[in-house]
Amino acid sequence: xxxxxxxxxxxxxxxxxxxxxxxxxxxxxxxxxxxxxxxxxxxxxxxxxxxxxxxxxxxxxxxxxxxxxxxxxxxxxxxxxxxxxxxxxxxxxxxxxxxxxxxxxxxxxxxxxxxxxxxxxxxxxxxxxxxxxxxxxxxxxxxxxxxxxxxxxxxxxxxxxxxxxxxxxxxxxxxxxxxxxxxxxxxxxxxxxxxxxxxxxxxxxxxxxxxxxxxxxxxxxxxxxxxxxxxxxxxxxxxxxxxxxxxxxxxxxxxxxxxxxxxxxxxxxxxxxxxxxxxxxxxxxxxxxxxxxxxxxxxxxxxxxxxxxxxxxxxxxxxxxxxxxxxxxxxxxxxxxxxxxxxxxxxx
Amino acid sequence: xxxxxxxxxxxxxxxxxxxxxxxxxxxxxxxxxxxxxxxxxxxxxxxxxxxxxxxxxxxxxxxxxxxxxxxxxxxxxxxxxxxxxxxxxxxxxxxxxxxxxxxxxxxxxxxxxxxxxxxxxxxxxxxxxxxxxxxxxxxxxxxxxxxxxxxxxxxxxxxxxxxxxxxxxxxxxxxxxxxxxxxxxxxxxxxxxxxxxxxxxxxxxxxxxxxxxxxxxxxxxxxxxxxxxxxxxxxxxxxxxxxxxxxxxxxxxxxxxxxxxxxxxxxxxxxxxxxxxxxxxxxxxxxxxxxxxxxxxxxxxxxxxxxxxxxxxxxxxxxxxxxxxxxxxxxxxxxxxxxxxxxxxxxxxxxxxxxxxxxxxxxxxxxxxxxxxxxxxxxxxxxxxxxxxxxxxxxxxxxxxxxxxxxxxxxxxxx
Numbered sequence: 001x002x003x004x005x006x007x008x009x010x011x012x013x014x015x016x017x018x019x020x021x022x023x024x025x026x027x028x029x030x031x032x033x034x035x036x037x038x039x040x041x042x043x044x045x046x047x048x049x050x051x052x053x054x055x056x057x058x059x060x061x062x063x064x065x066x067x068x069x070x071x072x073x074x075x076x077x078x079x080x081x082x083x084x085x086x087x088x089x090x091x092x093x094x095x096x097x098x099x100x101x102x103x104x105x106x107x108x109x110x111x112x113x114x115x116x117x118x119x120x121x122x123x124x125x126x127x128x129x130x131x132x133x134x135x136x137x138x139x140x141x142x143x144x145x146x147x148x149x150x151x152x153x154x155x156x157x158x159x160x161x162x163x164x165x166x167x168x169x170x171x172x173x174x175x176x177x178x179x180x181x182x183x184x185x186x187x188x189x190x191x192x193x194x195x196x197x198x199x200x201x202x203x204x205x206x207x208x209x210x211x212x213x214x215x216x217x218x219x220x221x222x223x224x225x226x227x228x229x230x231x232x233x234x235x236x237x238x239x240x241x242x243x244x245x246x247x248x249x250x251x252x253x254x255x256x257x258x259x260x261x262x263x264x265x266x267x268x269x270x271x272x273x274x275x276x277x278x279x280x281x282x283x284x285x286x287x288x289x290x291x292x293x294x295x296x297x298x299x300x301x302x303x304x305x306x307x308x309x310x311x312x313x314x315x316x317x318x319x320x321x322x323x324x325x326x327x328x329x330x331x332x333x334x335x336x337x338x339x340x341x342x343x344x345x346x347x348x
Numbered sequence: 349x350x351x352x353x354x355x356x357x358x359x360x361x362x363x364x365x366x367x368x369x370x371x372x373x374x375x376x377x378x379x380x381x382x383x384x385x386x387x388x389x390x391x392x393x394x395x396x397x398x399x400x401x402x403x404x405x406x407x408x409x410x411x412x413x414x415x416x417x418x419x420x421x422x423x424x425x426x427x428x429x430x431x432x433x434x435x436x437x438x439x440x441x442x443x444x445x446x447x448x449x450x451x452x453x454x455x456x457x458x459x460x461x462x463x464x465x466x467x468x469x470x471x472x473x474x475x476x477x478x479x480x481x482x483x484x485x486x487x488x489x490x491x492x493x494x495x496x497x498x499x500x501x502x503x504x505x506x507x508x509x510x511x512x513x514x515x516x517x518x519x520x521x522x523x524x525x526x527x528x529x530x531x532x533x534x535x536x537x538x539x540x541x542x543x544x545x546x547x548x549x550x551x552x553x554x555x556x557x558x559x560x561x562x563x564x565x566x567x568x569x570x571x572x573x574x575x576x577x578x579x580x581x582x583x584x585x586x587x588x589x590x591x592x593x594x595x596x597x598x599x600x601x602x603x604x605x606x607x608x609x610x611x612x613x614x615x616x617x618x619x620x621x622x623x624x625x626x627x628x629x630x631x632x633x634x635x636x637x638x639x640x641x642x643x644x645x646x647x648x649x650x651x652x653x654x655x656x657x658x659x660x661x662x663x664x665x666x667x668x669x670x671x672x673x674x675x676x677x678x679x680x681x682x683x684x685x686x687x688x689x690x691x692x693x694x695x696x697x698x699x700x701x702x703x704x705x706x707x708x709x710x711x712x713x714x715x716x717x718x719x720x721x722x723x724x725x726x727x728x729x730x731x732x733x734x735x736x737x738x739x740x741x742x743x744x745x746x747x748x749x750x751x752x753x754x755x756x757x758x759x760x761x762x763x
Contacts, residue, residue, distance in 0.1 A: 017657040020650040027646065031639075042635060045628045046400065051544060104623035126411055156405045156622035158546045207544035208493040213399045220396060221636075224717045228385070231709055232378055232647050239374040239654045242367040246658060249364060250665035294646055302638045 015283040017243040018321050021236035022287025026317045027294035028232055032225035033310050038303045039221045040187050040214070044071065047102045048183035049190060049211040053203040060202070061178030067196050069188040074098040075179035077170045082138040084127045089162045090137065092170020101183050102155070109151025116150040118164040124152045137165075137173055190215075237324045244328020248272065248336075255336040265337050276329040277322055284321030288314055354689050364662055365690075368740075369698040371658035375651035376702025376736045377709065382644035383728035384710035386637070392718045393636045394576050394629070398433055402490050402572035403626040404608060406617040414439075414567035415617045417555070423573060424463045424483060426610035427470045428602045431576040434489035437568035439558050440550070444527040446516050451550045452526065454558025456486030457500050471599050490574050494547070498539025504557060505538040509548040513540050524551075526561065533561045572622070573611065577604045579630035579637075604630075652739045659694075659743025663687060663751065670748075671756040680752040691744040692737055699736025703729055 052073075054060045063075060074097035081090050095111045095118070109131040112118050119129050129135060134146040147169075153159060171177060186193045190211060197204045206212075258268060292309065299307035408415050415437070423432050440453040465480040487494055498520040501507055508518055518524060522537045535557070541547055559565050580603050587598055587609065599606050604626050608619035621627075673683055707724040714722030 013657045013661055017654050020653050020657075024647055024650045028643065031643075039635075042632060043628075045631060047624060102624070104627040106623060122407075154620075155624065156620050156626070157624060205542075205544045205548070208495060209401055209491070209543065209545060211544070212493045216399070217396055220717055224385075224713065227713050227716065228382065228643065231381060231713075235374040235378045235651070236654070239371045239651065239658070242371045242374075243654065243658045243661060246364060246367050246661045246665075249367075250661070298639065298642050298646075301642065302635050 011247075011279065014243055014247045014325075015279050017240055018279060018283025018325060019287035019290065021240045021324070022284045022317050022321045023290035023294060024236050025229075025233050025320060026288045026291025026313055027298070028225075028229035028291075029313045029316065030292065030295040030307055030310060031298055032222070032229045033313065034299070034307045035225045036218050036222050037187075038299070038305070038307070040218055041305075042303065043214050043217065044185055044187055045103055046210045046214070047104070047207075048074070048185050049207050049214065050184040050186055050193065050197075051205045051207060052182040052184055052197055053205065054178075054180065055201040055203055059176050059178035059180055060182060063179065063182055065184070065193075065197065065200075067193050069186050069190070069193050070184055071187045072097065072101055072185040074101045074183045075167060076181050076183065077167060077174060077176060077178070078180050079139070079170070079174035079176065081173065083123075083135055083163065086127065088123060088127075090165055090170065090173075091159075091162050092165050092167045092174070094167050095164070098164075098183075101185055102159075104155065105159075106154045107151045108154070109149075112148075112150040112164070112166060114166050114169060115145075115147055116166070117147045118151050118153050119149050120160040120162045120164075121152055121154045122160040123163055124149075137163075139173055139175075233320070237320065240324045241328045244276070244325055245332050248329050248332040252332075252336045252339070255333070256339070256342075259337070260342075268337055269333055272329050272333045273326060276325040280322030280325035281318065283325075284318040287321065288317045291317065353686055354693070357686065357690060364665075365694065368658050368662050368694045369701075371655050372695055372698025372736050372740055373702040373705065375648075375655045375739065376699045376732045377705040378651045379644075379648045379735055380703045380706025380724065380728050380732040381709040381713070382640070382647055383731060384707065384722055384724045385713055386640040386644050387725045387728055388710075388714070388722045389636050389640045390578065390633055391576070392714065392720060392722070393633060395433075395720070396718065397629050397632060398574055398576065399492055400625050400629070401493075401622075402434075402436070402574040403577065403604060403622050403629060404573040404575055404611070405620045405622050406571040406573065406611065406615065407620065408569060409616060409618055414564065414569055415571060415615065417559075417566050417568050419615050420568075420571060421461050421463050421483075422614040423611055424461075424481075425466055425468065425478070426607070426614060427474070427476070427600065428575070428607050428610060429478075431602050431607065433574045433576060434483070434485040435571055435573040436485065436487050436490045437555060438570040438572070439555060439562065439564060439568045440570070441528065441562055443551075443561075445524050445551070448516060450512055450516070452506075452528075452558060452561075453547075453550050453552050454555040455552060456555055458484060458486045458488045460484055471596055474600070490572060491543070493543060495542050496539040497542070498537075501538040501552075501554060503554060504533075504535055506535040506551050506553040507539050507541040508537050509550045509552070510540055510542040511548040512551055513537075515549075526551075528561050531561050531563060533557070571617070573619075575604070575607050576602065577607060577626070577629065578602050579634045580605065648735065652735065652742075655736075655739045656743030659691060659740055660747050663744050663747040667751045667754070670751040671754070674752075674756040683752055684748050687744050687748045688741060691740040695737035695740030696733075698740070699733045702736060703732050706732065 063073065065073065074094055077092035079090055080087055099105060099111060107118065124130065129149055131149055131151055133149045135149065136146050147165070153164065194204045255268060295307045299305060406415060417437060420435065420437060423435055436456050438453050438455050440451055442449050443452045461483045463481045463483055465478055467477045469475045496507060513519065518537055520537055520539055523534055524537060526533050526535060535553060541552060555568070559567065578601060585598060587595060587605070590598055604621055611619050670683055710722045710724060714720055
C-alpha cells in the first residue's frame with residue numbers, strides 16, 4: 001500500500017483514466033437500458049394504438065380499465081346528424097382526454113365546454129362556419145338548441161370532416177347511452193392489453209399505422225444504443241489497457257529491485273494485482289457516479305425526465321473497471337517477473 | 349539530425365509507442381464512428397419514421413373541384429424531388445351496396461409512374477436536369493401497415509375494409525354490385541383489409557375503376573405525399589417576410605413548409621401537413637439527433653482525456669532521458685520539438701487507423717440497424733483527425749514542460 005502513496009501522481013493518472021472509462025460505460029449502459037421506455041413514451045405522441053369497440057351491447061357506458069400498460073384513453077360517440085341542412089358526422093368526446101391522446105390537434109380558438117362545439121376545418125369550410133358562430137344540430141330524435149363554435153380543428157386527417165361535441169351533449173342528442181368506440185394508448189405490453197380487454201367482452205382493434213411501427217422503431221433504437229454502448233465499452237477498455245500497461249512498464253526497475261531483495265514471484269504478482277484492484281475500485285466507483293450524472297443530464301436534456309437507475313449497471317461498471325485494471329497489469333508484471341533482476345537494474 | 353533522433357526514439361521504444369498509438373486509435377475510432385452516425389441519423393431515422401405514412405395532404409383548392417391526376421408526377425420535379433418518397437391519390441364518394449350506404453375509395457395500390465425528363469431552373473439560378481425516370485408508388489409504399497387477407501386487387505377487383513365486410517356480410521371471392529347515381533358496376537372482393545383506421549369502413553378499389561364508375565376520369569380529390577423532411581426550427585418562420593437571401597436558404601432546406609410550397613408551385617392544389625405524422629416526426633428527429641450528439645460529445649471528451657493520460661504517462665517515464673539530453677547541451681526548445689514531433693506522429697498514425705476502423709464500424713451499425721450504409725462524412729473525418737493529433741500534443745505538453753524545467757542533475761540522480 002505504501003507504493004500507492006509514494007507514487008501518487010502516476011497512480012492518479014491511471015485512476016483518472018479508469019474513472020473516465022467507467023463514467024462513459026455507466027452513462028451509456030444506463031441510457032441504453034432505459035431507452036426503450038423513454039422512446040416509447042415519446043412515440044405515444046402518435047396517439048392511440050388501440051381502438052376498443054363495444055361487443056354485443058352496442059355501446060360502452062362504463063370503461064374503467066385497470067391494466068398498468070394503459071396510460072390513457074378517450075371515449076368517442078360517433079353519430080350522424082344534420083347541420084345547416086347537410087349530413088355531417090359528429091363525435092362526442094371528453095375533450096380533455098381527447099386532447100391528451102392527440103397532442104397534434106391544432107385548434108384555432110379554445111376547447112369547447114358544454115353547449116359548444118369544435119368544428120373540423122373541412123366542415124368549417126363547407127358550412128362556412130368560424131369561431132364564435134352558432135349552429136343547430138338536427139337528428140331524427142330532436143332538434144336541439146344552438147351550439148357555439150369555440151374553435152376550428154386542423155389535423156390533416158379525417159377528423160377534419162367531423163364536428164366534435166361534449167360527450168354528455170352527444171348522449172342527449174344521439175339517444176345513445178355510451179361510447180361507440182374508445183381510443184386507448186398503451187405503453188409496453190400491447191398484446192397483453194388486447195387479451196385483457198377481450199376477456200372483458202370488448203372488441204379490440206389495433207391501429208396498425210401506430211402499433212406496428214412503434215415496435216419496429218423501438219427495437220431499432222434499442223439496437224442502435226446497445227451497439228454504440230458496446231463499441232464505446234470495447235474502445236474504453238482497450239484504451240484503459242494501454243494506460244495500465246504503460247504505467248506498469250515503467251516500474252520494471254522497481255520489480256527488479258524487489259526481486260533482488262528476495263521477494264517471491266507469487267508475492268510480487270499479488271502485490272501488483274492488489275494494486276490494480278484498488279485502482280480499479282478507486283476509479284470505478286467515482287466513475288460510476290459521474291456516469292450517472294451524465295445519464296441524468298442526457299435524460300433531462302433530451303426526454304425531460306429522469307433516467308431510472310439500474311443496480312446491475314453499478315456491478316457491471318465496477319467489475320469491468322477491476323477486470324481491465326487486472327488485465328492491464330497482468331501482461332507487464334509477468335514480463336517484468338520473468339526477466340533477470342540484474343538486467344533490469346543495470347539500466348535501460 | 350532531428351529526424352534521425354526522432355526515428356531512433358521511435359524504433360527503440362516500439363512497445364511503448366505502440367501502446368500510445370493504440371490509445372489514440374481507440375479514441376479516434378470512437379469519435380469517427382459516433383460522429384458519422386450522428387451526422388447521418390437524421391436521414392436514417394427520418395426514413396424509419398416514414399413508415400408512419402405520408403406527412404403531406406393535397407386537397408383541391410375549392411369545394412367541389414378536383415386535382416388533375418395527370419399533373420401528379422410533377423411532385424417529382426420540384427427542387428426537393430429526391431426527398432419525395434412516394435404518393436398516393438384518392439377519389440372517394442358514398443355509394444350503395446346491398447342497400448347500405450358505404451364509402452368507395454379508389455387509389456393506387458402499386459403503380460408505375462413515368463416522370464418525363466426535364467430541364468429547369470429554381471430560385472437563385474439553381475439548374476436541374478433530370479433524365480426520364482419511373483417511380484413505383486401507391487399505398488404499398490406509402491401505407492405499409494395495410495394488412496390484406498387474400499390478394500391485392502387487380503382491375504375490377506376491390507378490397508373490403510374489415511368492418512364494412514362485416515356490416516355487408518361479404519367475404520373474399522364474393523361479387524358485389526355497386527350503385528352510384530345512375531351508374532353501376534360489379535366488383536370481385538379479392539381480399540379483406542384491416543388497418544385500424546378509416547379504411548376499415550370502406551371499400552377500396554383501383555383508382556381507374558372508381559373514376560369510371562363516378563364518371564370523373566382523370567380526377568382525384570385527395571393525394572397523400574410522403575416526403576423526407578428536416579425538423580423546422582423552434583421559432584415560426586414566415587417565408588413571405590424573409591429577405592431574399594434567407595428566403596433562398598429556407599427554400600433550399602427540406603422543411604415541410606418549403607416542400608409544401610414547392611408542391612403548390614407545380615400542382616393546382618392546397619398542401620397541408622398531416623399533423624399526426626408531421627409534428628411527431630420533427631419532434632422525434634430532434635430528440636434522436638440531440639441524443640446522438642450528446643453521447644458523441646461525452647464519448648469524445650472521455651476518449652480525449654484517456655489519450656492525454658496515456659501520453660502523459662509515456663513521457664513521465666522518460667524524464668531521465670530528458671535530463672541526459674539537457675546535461676549534454678540540448679536546450680528546452682530542441683527537446684520539446686523532439687517530443688512534440690513524436691506526439692504528432694503518434695497522433696497521425698493512431699488517428700488514421702482509428703478513422704478507418706471508425707468508418708467500418710459506422711458502416712456496420714448502419715447495415716445492422718437501418719439496413720443502409722452510413723457513409724463517413726468529410727467533417728467527421730476532419731474532426732477526428734484533428735482531435736487525435738491535438739490531443740496527443742496536448743497530452744505531452746504538460747509533462748514535457750515540467751521535465752524541461754527541472755534541473756538535469758536532480759533527475760539524473762535517480763528516483
